[in-house]
Amino acid sequence: MEGELLPDQKRPPTPVPGTPKDGITTDLRQPKTCGGKYRRVFYFMIASALLGLVLWIRHGEAFIAAILSVEAFLSASSKGDHDLHLDPDHLIAIPRGVTLLKCTDWDGQDDLPPSSDSSYPLSLDSLSSLFPPGYPSDVNRGQCDPHFNEFLPDKDQGKIGRGGAELRMRRLTSSAHFTFPLNRTENDKQNRFLFISRGWWSAGRVNVFQRGVKSHQEATSKAKSTIPTIRDGEGEVKVNVEIGYIHKEYLVYTKVCKISVNTAKEGEEAKSSTGIGIFTPDVHRGPHDYAEPFYLTIEFPETSPSRDAKSQPTTITEFVSDMPLFSQNLGDLRSVYFEKLVVASVNQPLKSVSVWGGTLIFRTINAAVFGTFKALKAIRLSTKNAAIEVDIELVQTADALNSTIADLVTANGRIIANATLTSTSEGGTGGNFTVELATNKAAITLAFPSAPINHTLYLGASTWLSPIKVDLPPTYEGSFSLKTALASAALNAKRNTEGDPEGKGRRRELEALQRGYGKIEGATWWGEGRKWDSGGHVKVGTTLSRINLAL
DSSP, rough: OTTTOTTOOOOOOOOOOOOOOOOEEEEEEEOOOOHHHHHHHHHHHHHHHHHHHHHHHHHHHHHHHHHHHHHHHHHHHHHHTTTTEEEETTEEEEEEEEEEEEEEOOSSTTTTTOTTTOOOOOOOOGGGGOOOTTTTOOTTTTOTTTTGGGGGGTTTTSOTTTTTTOOSSSSSEEEEEEEOOOGGGGGGGEEEEEEEEEEETTEEEEEEEETTOOOOHHHHHHSSSOOOBTTTTOEEEEEEEEEEEGGGGGGGGGGEEEEEEEEEOTOOOOEEEEEEEEEESSOOOOSSSSSSOEEEEEEEEOOOOOTTTTOOOOOSSSEEOTTTTTEEEEEEEEEEEEEEEEESEEEEEEEEEEEHHHEEEOOOOOOOOEEEEEEEEEEEOOOOOOOEEEEEEEEEEEEEOEEEEEEEOOSSSEEEEEEEEEESSSTTTOEEEEEEESSSOOHHHHSOOOOOTEEEEEEEEEESSSSOOOOOOOOTOEEEEEEEEOEEEEEOOOOOOOTTTTHHHOOOEEEEEEEEEEEEEEEEESSOOOOOTTEEEEEOSSSSSSEEEOO
């Protein structure tokens, strides 16, 4: 029958839909997807991005600050604040605008005038025999003479171990001495000093002190709150520079000079500053080849209080110490008044036992700033990746037109400060003060031991991921604002009548509004009738951490 197969016949295979007749098959089924694998890769990338974001938030600024600090030092050591010209004799770059008045020959005659057959800047030609013929004409800037390393100790020679271990080779020292007379400011003369250092080997310590001053503890116990009166224009400032080395040829590659610089801005009358410059090559020999080879001491003359009401205090018009890689310690200088004091370093700490003046500026990177500071105009302290721990006093004079300012700024370092506010007006009342503190990922602790009655304080304190604690003086009157995120803000106020700073039996009034979790706004005053918008203002802010404000 039609359609039936014989026993020896086979049924042809049933064609699959989409199969061509020539027998070449085409699989029309959907291909296998890798969706699960792609999803896992996508989730991994998202998790990595979130982890990277968290690490960046926590440590990104520290990483950038470290890079910038290295870049800042490279710029400072090779360029300084001005364009550089190359000293053709020693590959030492001197900042443009700096005049070398006298460079030491390490012979103890640094204060003698230059001889008639010498012109400055000095080239130290007396030591030129150490160089090979043709030096330095065939040496490019930033490169070293082939024989240069012969004068330098190898790393196996004369290392200084941790804790100041003895040298395995004999360590040599040389010193230079300079003096600078003090002018009488009442004759319209000024005392301007500048101390700078440039070069990879320019590192060490700076000590500034006053001859005849007793220990800080004795001076503190006997000190009066009044501004001392000092005889003006007496004595001279003495500067000593000591250098440590192993090979005497090392002195060839250092210049320690008395310098002069015009610090006036363009269009201003010339302002000549004198001081000391330490200049070394820009060749980096490594961090352990020379351990703090320079020791610079600056000594102010001994002064005594004057009973003559017409006498004026000794005044330093401007004192600038711009010395990267130098730790700088200022001793008890309360008998010296600085109209402007600038102390700057890199990777080394700054310390003040007691200094006072008009404007005080201390700045460094990757090292702490600590000590005692007193200013009539402004105190500006800054660093990065390190702490600021200070006692400051802001003095508002009776004839002051502007607020007395304290500005403390760091990053990745805590701030601990005690700020005393003082007014020289009759009765010691009033005064305008501005205090700003800023850091991140580190705590802020601020206290006001005392402040005059009827003063006006503007305070700002900010950080994040760390707490803030502020203790305001009992005399504070004004508004306040506390703001944090995902954390609490606490307010602690004593409202009894015994704490009235004027002794009138008044009660501290307080109005506070909770604007949400972690947000408080309010105002405080003594007695009745105080308006909300009068007085000072305090603004404190952080994130993910607690705020505590005590009144």
